[in-house]
Structures are given as structure tokens and as C-alpha cells.
Amino acid sequence: MTGRQEADSIERRSGVSLWRQIADRILQSIAIGDFAENAALPPEMALAGRYGVNRHTVRSAISALVQEGVLRAEQGRGTFVLSRKRLSYPIGARTRFSTGLQGQTSERHIVLLASSVEPASQRVAEGLGLARGTEVIRLETRGEADGRPVSRAAGWFDARRFAGIDKAMAETGSVTASLARFGIDDYLRQSTVLSARHADAADLADLDLQPGAIVLVTVAVNVTPDGQPIQFSESRFPAERVELKLSAL
Amino acid sequence: MTGRQEADSIERRSGVSLWRQIADRILQSIAIGDFAENAALPPEMALAGRYGVNRHTVRSAISALVQEGVLRAEQGRGTFVLSRKRLSYPIGARTRFSTGLQGQTSERHIVLLASSVEPASQRVAEGLGLARGTEVIRLETRGEADGRPVSRAAGWFDARRFAGIDKAMAETGSVTASLARFGIDDYLRQSTVLSARHADAADLADLDLQPGAIVLVTVAVNVTPDGQPIQFSESRFPAERVELKLSAL
DNA sequence: TATAGTTGTCTATATCAATAGACAAATTTA
DNA sequence: TAAATTTGTCTATTGATATAGACAACTATA
Numbered sequence: 001m002t003g004r005q006e007a008d009s010i011e012r013r014s015g016v017s018l019w020r021q022i023a024d025r026i027l028q029s030i031a032i033g034d035f036a037e038n039a040a041l042p043p044e045m046a047l048a049g050r051y052g053v054n055r056h057t058v059r060s061a062i063s064a065l066v067q068e069g070v071l072r073a074e075q076g077r078g079t080f081v082l083s084r085k086r087l088s089y090p091i092g093a094r095t096r097f098s099t100g101l102q103g104q105t106s107e108r109h110i111v112l113l114a115s116s117v118e119p120a121s122q123r124v125a126e127g128l129g130l131a132r133g134t135e136v137i138r139l140e141t142r143g144e145a146d147g148r149p150v151s152r153a154a155g156w157f158d159a160r161r162f163a164g165i166d167k168a169m170a171e172t173g174s175v176t177a178s179l180a181r182f183g184i185d186d187y188l189r190q191s192t193v194l195s196a197r198h199a200d201a202a203d204l205a206d207l208d209l210q211p212g213a214i215v216l217v218t219v220a221v222n223v224t225p226d227g228q229p230i231q232f233s234e235s236r237f238p239a240e241r242v243e244l245k246l247s248a249l
Numbered sequence: 250m251t252g253r254q255e256a257d258s259i260e261r262r263s264g265v266s267l268w269r270q271i272a273d274r275i276l277q278s279i280a281i282g283d284f285a286e287n288a289a290l291p292p293e294m295a296l297a298g299r300y301g302v303n304r305h306t307v308r309s310a311i312s313a314l315v316q317e318g319v320l321r322a323e324q325g326r327g328t329f330v331l332s333r334k335r336l337s338y339p340i341g342a343r344t345r346f347s348t349g350l351q352g353q354t355s356e357r358h359i360v361l362l363a364s365s366v367e368p369a370s371q372r373v374a375e376g377l378g379l380a381r382g383t384e385v386i387r388l389e390t391r392g393e394a395d396g397r398p399v400s401r402a403a404g405w406f407d408a409r410r411f412a413g414i415d416k417a418m419a420e421t422g423s424v425t426a427s428l429a430r431f432g433i434d435d436y437l438r439q440s441t442v443l444s445a446r447h448a449d450a451a452d453l454a455d456l457d458l459q460p461g462a463i464v465l466v467t468v469a470v471n472v473t474p475d476g477q478p479i480q481f482s483e484s485r486f487p488a489e490r491v492e493l494k495l496s497a498l
Numbered sequence: 499t500a501t502a503g504t505t506g507t508c509t510a511t512a513t514c515a516a517t518a519g520a521c522a523a524a525t526t527t528a
Numbered sequence: 529t530a531a532a533t534t535t536g537t538c539t540a541t542t543g544a545t546a547t548a549g550a551c552a553a554c555t556a557t558a
């Protein structure tokens with residue numbers, strides 16, 4: 001019956017500043033529900049003690065989170081939690097953006113950021129079962145829920161079969177509706193591969209994140225019920241706002 | 250047909266140092282297979298140009314990766330890639346550690362780090378369908394493949410039903426084999442929730458990571474075929490070494 | 499054998515990150 | 529009202545991070 005200490009400490013000389021690490025911790029504990037909405041954060045001196053750093057270092061972390069709109073500081077009173085728990089984004093055989101977040105948000109939609117026609121790269125070609133270099137349509141989209149960006153995705157489609165899907169997407173704001181125009185009434189998720197990394201500059205801009213944030217990355221292939229690949233996609237989710245819930249595939 | 254620039258730049262004043270961000274990028278591109286094993290990295294000056302930083306900053310990133318055993322630098326010749334692509338860890342209805350990595354590694358096993366009996370916390374109790382405070386056994390384990398840590402997990406079991414599972418685990422090194430001693434021949438994964446964050450001090454130590462690394466976190470419940478919860482678990486995977494492949498049932 | 503290209507080491511300087519202390523400003527509590 | 533608590537602002541100092549330039553050491557190649 002050996003014990004095991006829950007590490008509450010912080011890494012120095014890591015290339016990640018202490019204030020950023022502390023901001024991550026606070027964000028994490030809010031996300032898992034340690035603080036109710038509008039609850040007060042412990043005083044700066046208490047946090048400084050907990051993490052073994054100077055009060056000013058804690059203040060840097062807090063001011064970053066105030067900047068992000070996660071916390072609100074009031075002189076003389078305390079610092080308070082604004083944001084709620086993470087959204088839980090379901091992933092399964094029939095993953096659809098709009099239906100997935102029902103009940104968690106009052107409003108959600110997809111914005112088409114950009115589209116282009118390009119030759120298929122190695123991985124896109126493999127995913128779609130096409131020859132490398134075949135023309136494909138790429139759609140760059142952003143998912144928003146209650147006005148906040150919750151995903152950023154690039155989707156690739158066979159350009160010959162789905163010519164004009166960019167227009168359909170712009171008009172309908174829905175992948176499912178756009179595919180329906182091409183006679184696809186149902187589709188399934190064949191495979192999903194998951195990883196995580198630091199957000200790059202494009203992620204930061206499109207997802208309205210602060211530098212140093214983490215994104216979850218899924219790479220997926222959607223197929224028709226008879227197994228024909230129709231869409232290859234790479235989606236990025238801000239880890240501080242979204243968790244992925246894997247349902248029966 | 251609007252274009253969209255692939256951002257290759259780096260964020261300043263983010264709380265994450267430039268050398269750490271560059272090291273992450275290099276790690277990422279190795280992981281997705283941009284470089285073959287033993288391939289040469291671009292020269293330091295080229296990388297400095299690409300990321301818009303000084304050569305010395307690139308050198309800091311490289312020396313961190315040399316320290317981690319990912320790269321090997323040779324004076325006069327270049328810098329070379331040692332490590333291979335990420336392991337792909339399958340997650341599905343019948344997720345098992347040992348069978349999951351077959352074919353990708355020559356050797357794999359689980360080490361029992363610690364065990365304890367404790368009252369169930371809110372989320373553990375919910376997951377296992379027990380009253381809060383019921384005694385549960387916690388097993389802390391580490392998964393290793395080819396001598397490298399690839400996962401770190403905490404598993405909780407009803408202490409009354411699975412008394413002695415810690416000993417079974419220590420002897421067999423397998424959850425599946427340990428459960429078999431209690432008459433459980435088959436079990437399924439009922440739910441999995443996925444998130445990502447920076448590694449904390451315990452993660453760094455147990456997974457042999459450098460500070461600033463990212464971990465993928467899964468929280469899962471395993472059930473018997475008739476739906477009875479038997480195990481609640483939280484696993485952490487080093488994002489630089491592992492990706493999660495969601496497979497169908 | 500030169501020459502070009504690459505990594506390794508050194509010095510110097512500027513900026514960011516973190517610590518330390520003091521006190522002001524606002525709010526709550528005794 | 530007075531005291532205690534908490535956030536806000538200021539100055540100063542130290543160490544880590546990043547830039548800049550020069551040159552040495554080593555390798556491959558023309």
C-alpha cells in the first residue's frame with residue numbers, strides 16, 4: 001500500500017515560463033470543475049505559496065487569463081472565474097458538428113474560411129483512395145458555439161465528384177447538407193487518429209487563442225455506408241475549451 | 250478559390266520560449282514522418298531562416314532534442330534524426346495494452362508503480378456506480394514499449410470485489426490477466442473522454458519527458474459485457490511519442 | 499588540396515522572466 | 529470607524545532567453 005504524491009509543483013528552466021504553467025493549471029482546474037462559475041480564486045499570496053513562486057509570477061498568470069476573458073479581477077475583493085466547463089465534443093461513427101453539441105450550447109454553426117483546389121498530397125490521396133496529385137477541393141472551416149471558436153478544420157474532397165461543394169458549404173454552412181446535394185444521405189467515420197501539440201500561428205488566429213495554448217488534432221476519413229471514402233479531414237480543437245468524448249464507433 | 254497561408258512562424262512573448270516552440274515543431278514533423286530515420290535535418294542556418302530566429306536559438310532547440318535522444322549532431326556533417334514515427338495506440342471497445350501495440354514494437358509491458366486503498370472521489374464513484382467514499386483500490390502503472398515509457402495510468406477498482414488485485418497486477422503485469430483471476434473473462438470500454446494538457450511534474454518523472462511536453466489524457470470506464478462497471482481509469486500518453494487511433498467496435 | 503558547407507565555441511548586448519520589497523487603493527469584517 | 533484582507537503599482541536586482549558577430553573544428557566535394 002505505497003503512497004503517491006499528487007504533484008502540484010512547477011518546472012523551472014523548461015522553456016515554458018512559470019506564469020504560463022500556472023495559467024495552464026488554473027485553466028485546467030476550472031475546466032474540470034474545481035471552481036463554480038463566479039467562484040473566487042484563492043488569493044494571490046495563497047497561490048504563490050501553493051506553487052512555490054513569487055506573488056508577481058502568479059499575477060502574470062492571472063493577468064494572462066484576465067486577458068483571455070477567463071477570469072475577472074476586482075481590487076480589494078478578489079479574482080473570479082468567468083468561464084464555464086469545457087464543451088464535450090462527441091466522436092463516433094456518425095460524428096456531426098451541429099448535432100454533437102446539442103444541449104451544451106444554445107447556438108452553434110460552421111463558418112467557411114477559405115476554399116481551394118489543389119493536387120492531393122500523399123496522406124490526402126491515401127485517405128481518399130486516390131492517386132497522388134489528383135485534384136481535390138480543400139475547405140477550411142471554423143466551428144463556433146455561443147460565439148466562441150471551438151474547432152478549426154480542413155476537409156478534402158475529390159474535385160471531380162464533388163465539384164461545387166465549396167459553394168454548397170458556403171450556402172448551407174453544413175457538411176452534411178452539402179454532401180446531400182451530391183446524393184450522399186448518410187456517411188460514417190471510418191478512422192480517427194488523435195494527437196496534441198502547441199497551437200501554431202494560424203490556430204491562434206482562427207481559434208482566438210493565446211500563444212502557448214494546446215490543440216487536440218484529429219485526422220479522420222469519412223466513408224459512405226458501403227465503404228467508399230468521401231472526405232479526408234484534419235480538425236483542431238482548443239484543449240482548454242473542448243474535450244472529446246468517444247462514443248461507440 | 251481563396252488561398253490560405255500555412256503558418257510556419259513562431260509566437261513571441263507567449264510564455265513559451267522560442268527554442269521550445271521550435272523543438273516542438275521539429276518533433277512534430279519527425280512524428281508525422283517528414284524525415285526518414287537517419288535523415289539529415291536542414292542546416293541550422295536554414296532552420297533559423299525558416300522560423301525567423303537566430304541560429305543560436307535553433308541550436309538551443311536542437312540541443313534539447315539531442316538531450317532527449319531524438320537527434321544526433323555531428324560536427325561538419327549535419328544533424329540527424331534518430332527516433333522513428335509515433336506509436337499508434339488503438340482505442341476501441343476492447344482496448345488492451347499488450348495487444349494494441351503488436352507489430353509496432355518488439356517488446357512491451359506494464360510496470361506497477363504504486364497501489365493504495367482510498368475512499369472513492371466524486372468522479373471515481375460516478376464512473377464505477379458506487380457511493381461516494383466507498384473504498385476503492387488504486388493502481389498506478391506505467392506502460393513501456395521497447396524500453397520507453399508510452400503511458401502512465403491510474404486505475405480504480407471496487408475494493409470489496411477486487412481485493413488483492415494489486416498483488417495480481419504485480420505478479421502478472423497485465424490488467425486483463427488480473428481481472429481473469431476474479432472471473433472476468435471479457436470486458437468492454439464503455440466510455441472514453443479525451444483531453445490534452447502540459448505534463449506536470451509526476452508525468453515528467455514517470456514518462457521520462459522534458460519539461461514543457463504535452464500529454465494526451467483519457468478518462469475511461471471499462472464494463473463487463475452485461476454493462477457492469479469494473480474499472481475507472483485515467484491514462485496519460487506523451488503526445489510526442491504516441492498518437493491514439495480510434496478504431497471501430 | 500583548396501574550397502564550401504556544416505557544427506562547435508566564445509564574447510557581448512538587449513530583452514524577458516522571476517524574485518524581492520514597499521506602499522497605494524479598494525473592499526470586507528470586526 | 530478601525531483593522532484586516534486583497535488587488536494594483538512602482539522600483540530594483542538577478543538569471544534565463546534571444547540576438548549578433550567572429551572564428552575554430554570537422555567533413556565532403558570540386
